[in-house]
Amino acid sequence: xxxxxxxxxxxxxxxxxxxxxxxxxxxxxxxxxxxxxxxxxxxxxxxxxxxxxxxxxxxxxxxxxxxxxxxxxxxxxxxxxxxxxxxxxxxxxxxxxxxxxxxxxxxxxxxxxxx
Amino acid sequence: xxxxxxxxxxxxxxxxxxxxxxxxxxxxxxxxxxxxxxxxxxxxxxxxxxxxxxxxxxxxxxxxxxxxxxxxxxxxxxxxxxxxxxxxxxxxxxxxxxxxxxxxxxxxxxx
Numbered sequence: 001x002x003x004x005x006x007x008x009x010x011x012x013x014x015x016x017x018x019x020x021x022x023x024x025x026x027x028x029x030x031x032x033x034x035x036x037x038x039x040x041x042x043x044x045x046x047x048x049x050x051x052x053x054x055x056x057x058x059x060x061x062x063x064x065x066x067x068x069x070x071x072x073x074x075x076x077x078x079x080x081x082x083x084x085x086x087x088x089x090x091x092x093x094x095x096x097x098x099x100x101x102x103x104x105x106x107x108x109x110x111x112x113x114x115x
Numbered sequence: 116x117x118x119x120x121x122x123x124x125x126x127x128x129x130x131x132x133x134x135x136x137x138x139x140x141x142x143x144x145x146x147x148x149x150x151x152x153x154x155x156x157x158x159x160x161x162x163x164x165x166x167x168x169x170x171x172x173x174x175x176x177x178x179x180x181x182x183x184x185x186x187x188x189x190x191x192x193x194x195x196x197x198x199x200x201x202x203x204x205x206x207x208x209x210x211x212x213x214x215x216x217x218x219x220x221x222x223x224x225x226x
Contacts (some may be wrong), residue, residue, distance in 0.1 A: 002161075019219065034214055042158070043216045093158045097212045102147050104214060106158035 003027050004096050006107035014083055014115055020070075021079045021110045023094030029074035030096035034104060036089045050077045084114045116209045117142040121217035128193055128224050133206040136188040136220045138147050140204030148186050149214065153200045162188075162201075193224045 004024040013019050023033060031052050036044040046068050049057040056069035066088075068080040077096075081088055091111055095104035128134055140148065147166050151159035163172040165181040172179045178189040178196065184189045188201055200221045204214035 003159075006158075034213070041221075043218045046213065049211065049213065091156075095158075102206060102212060103149060103161055103164055104212060105161060106151075107155070109158045111156070 001027050002098055002103075002105040003099075004094065004105050004107040006110050007090075008110060010110060010111045010113075012113045012115065016083055017086050019081045019084055019112060021081075021092055021094075021112075023077045023079070023096070025075045025096040025098070025105075025106050028096075028098040030098060031074060032097045033071060033077040034095045035069060035077075036093045036095070038093060038109075039069050039078055047079075060106060081112065084112070086114045088112065089114045117205070118203050119203060119205055119215050119217040121201075121203050123189055124218065125218060125221040128222070129191075129224070130226050131192045132225055133189070133191045133193070135190070136201055136222070137185060138188070138217055139185040139204075140183075140205050140215075142205055142215070144206035144207060144209070146209070148181055149204045149206070150186070150205065151189055151202040153202055153219070156171050159166050159202055183187075190222070195224045198222055198224045 005024045006023045010063050027092045033050040035047045046059050047062045050069050050071040052071045058064045071077040093109045116120040120139045124138045128163045150162040153159040163179040168183045170181050176191050180187045202219045
């Protein structure tokens with residue numbers, strides 16, 4: 001149980017384009033999801049908290065107009081990287097919290113490469 | 116300021132050589148401490164949750180313990196497949212499920 005999927009697993013795009021990453025909880029409902037960014041050999045950096053039906057809460061230093069988050073249902077949150085640039089290249093990971101749990105369960109991650 | 120520190124940063128063990136990973140934390144109020152395993156290019160995999168000092172959890176060759184200041188992840192007779200980065204995280208903020216992550220310990224078990 002507590003399976004989280006992400007799509008796509010890898011994406012390569014040109015500078016200036018927008019990329020959407022989906023995060024789905026497959027076997028549970030999640031009122032809260034999180035989006036992280038991870039650089040090589042570093043720990044996870046929290047970007048934002050996504051709550052179903054309300055606006056995302058962004059961490060300090062994260063541009064909300066750059067990283068658009070939508071949590072339209074209890075099983076789906078999306079992260080859109082707008083006007084992507086090479087410095088946005090990274091490993092993006094989402095997590096979800098099942099109702100009644102405290103633990104976060106993580107997706108497999110999405111590798112974004114911006115050329 | 117709430118903080119989580121893991122040590123060592125990297126650890127190389129021979130197969131069968133038991134050891135422990137440390138996670139020290141400084142938080143105003145601990146709501147939970149979590150251990151994860153992360154393989155390269157993948158998302159973290161949940162291992163354990165600990166809530167109070169003295170609590171212990173076990174799974175196969177892994178055992179997690181908790182005191183008021185730190186947690187240990189003991190690895191008994193490790194195998195090469197235990198090679199991964201082990202992440203510790205704490206929940207400290209009331210009303211959210213946010214984590215404060217440590218920087219992780221990269222474990223390599225040699226055959």
